[in-house]
Amino acid sequence: YAGRGYDHDKYRDLVRSKGTRPVIARRGSEHGSGLGVRRWVVEQTFALLHWFRRLRIRWEIRDDIHKAFLSLACGIICWCRLRNHSLN
Known part of the structure; x- marks a missing residue:
């Protein structure tokens, strides 16, 4: 899912x-297509990952350590989401 800024055949x-079907808003089309609803989830996920300073500013040189911190952060985010969702 992408915004109008990526409306170019090169990106499509x-x-x-x-192997993925592109869903990119066309320039000049009206707003309100509903594309932003799906994009918001992705943008929010990146914002949540920026809670963790070690992911926002990468200190680790080794990829496996960075991936471990990324997995840990995703687990913490999911746990918080599930905990808050079960209370409602």
Whole structure:
């Protein structure tokens, strides 16, 4: 899912080459297509990952350590979401 800034055949072809159908808003089309509802989830996820300073500013040189911190952060975010959801 992408905004109007990525409305170019170059980006659409790149996404298709990865085996995914691109969903990119067209320039000049009206707002309110509902695309932002899905994009908001992705943007919120990145914002939640920035809670963790070690992910926001990468200190680790080794990829496996960074991936471990990323997995830990995702687990903490999911746990918080599930804990808060079960209270409602």
